Amino acid sequence: MQSLYPEKDQYLIIPAKRYYDREFAEQEWQKVWTKTWNCAGLASDIPTAGDWFKYELGRESIIVVRQADASIKAFYNVCKHRGRSLVTADFGHANSFVCPFHSWTYNQDGSNRRVTDRDYFDERALCGELSLREIRCDQWSGFVFVNLDIEATPLEGFLDLLPTTLGAYPFDAMRIVKDVSIELPCNWKVAMEAFLEPYHAHITHTQILPVVDELYNQYDFFHNGHALVVTPVGLPSPRFKDQDSINPALAYLLLEAGIDPQTFEGSAQDVRAAIWSAKRGDKNTYGLDYSNYSGSQLTDDWNPSFFPNMTLNAHPEGTMVMRFLPHASDPTRCHYNVWVMLPKLREGIRPPGYMGVEDDVDISGKVRPARRYTSVEDPQLGEVLGQDITNLIHMQQGVMSNAMNEGVRLGEQEQRIQQLHAEIDRCIARQ
Ligand code: FES
Ligand SMILES: [Fe+2]
Structure with missing residues (x-):
């Protein structure tokens, strides 16, 4: 401990504020939760293509989906139209994700399949990415980890020994x-x-x-x-x-x-x-x-x-x-x-x-x-x-x-x- 954390003695007493202060919680959100690999669920919960589970991490909701090629992808559980959650249950199976609000539809791989009544949208309203926003996702021994930081170092190195x-x-x-x-x-x-x-x-x-x-x-x-x-x-x-x-x-x-x-x-x-x-x-x-x-x-x-x-x-x-x-x-x-x-x-x-x-x-x-x-x-x-x-x-x-x-x-x-x-x-x- 001493060699890995030479600063250890600064933590003999910890400010109690760290357990309730909103500013500190916001720092944790910005620098820990949105930057660190954390376990979203189990690979065994989504054995076949289209199986998904939902993972609630603080203010974010995430869908983890088994892909046709057996890999696993994770997306924000957020419709790119006006932001409704696509799924609300803990687990499910979907050939595609249809937003219950205005029926925009996404494929299992997160790509946008349908913008309903597309003709009614000025193309400028549809600029940018219409597919689900993807999140880094990896596995270790059946545990599925996600990292909201797209630039994060790989899970393997993070888990150390x-x-x-x-x-x-x-x-x-x-x-x-x-x-x-x-x-x-x-x-x-x-x-x-x-x-x-x-x-x-x-x-x-x-x-x-x-x-x-x-x-x-x-x-x-x-x-x-x-x-x-x-x-x-x-x-x-x-x-x-x-x-x-x-x-x-x-x-x-x-x-x-x-x-x-x-x-x-x-x-x-x-x-x-x-x-x-x-x-x-x-x-x-x-x-x-x-x-x-x-x-x-x-x-x-x-x-x-x-x-x-x-x-x-x-x-x-x-x-x-x-x-x-x-x-x-x-x-x-x-x-x-x-x-x-x-x-x-x-x-x-x-x-x-x-x-x-x-x-x-x-x-x-x-x-x-x-x-x-x-x-x-x-x-x-x-x-x-x-x-x-x-x-x-x-x-x-x-x-x-x-x-x-x-x-x-x-x-x-x-x-x-x-x-x-x-x-x-x-x-x-x-x-
Ligand atoms: S919010 Fe999803 S289709 Fe409108
Ligand atoms: Fe205990």
Whole structure:
């Protein structure tokens, strides 16, 4: 971190204004959101030509469309006549896009097919480009990224070492089984930062301490604002008193891996290694190919953060994707979008409990679930994320209070938050 961000110590305290000031939000819009690659959706959501999904990024709306040649293009979701949105649903299929206002029509590749009653237009009113405005679009492992900056450097370089670091996980072969979106009453960074640090777990998620070491984590920092935190799972927290016994949470993990906790001879410290052997051996409960994964990846939470606004909780048995999206006009609100993606699991096996997938959810991967728009009262995201959301709804008033005029204080376990702000400032400083 120190070598990539020598300015890091300037971010030990962060002005609270950054979480509500409209001028700062406008700078973020001009220099971060409209200049940076960010994940618009999943390639698996648009398998055939003409399939599209809509992506709302702040004040802009974007359509991402599968092309006849299997490539993917992205356009502003804006009719070139007077600006009506062409699509309003989250997903769809179209041979062409017909504007519902005056029926101007666009082909799948964005080119203008029809200006209705063209003879009634003075040609001077039709000067310039009548096709949809295209946006830079690229993919990595099934994630579709867009960049509103036509001059942006390629996605591959932007992602730095993340693709290599995460190479073992076949995200592009995973299928989305759950898609939840919530409007939160806090700035997008307030929301995201709760998922950039494991520091809060010891008090917010006390139930995980018997089975998660949320203190001694591995932190890796990359160029362009990206990072990775690896949190050991299957090991009691150093804050948890009993470091030896197979507590009920560890017993559950062992069982899940096909090991009988009653006859297990090791201590709590041996659980992770036992699970690694079980998954690599004949007790492969989930029926997955684990051969590409390291030991740590077989148990631990691999939590990469993609600047500016996406995190993954990557596990071989499934991955949770989170995106934190700025509100179109209000810096004290944001949209929190969570996807659960699963590989093909052994017939009849449900995903691990921490994925928060309800029993009635179809996990076959054959049905693309509709996006659920839920609320902070009933987020439908499972126990752990529910606890996080309870913090988030009590943050914005505080960061806007006079009592925070000295700023927000950050410790070593919160280095990724320092990095996020340092990277935002680097973007803002760029011409
Ligand atoms: S605004 Fe689209 S056709 Fe008029
Ligand atoms: Fe949390």
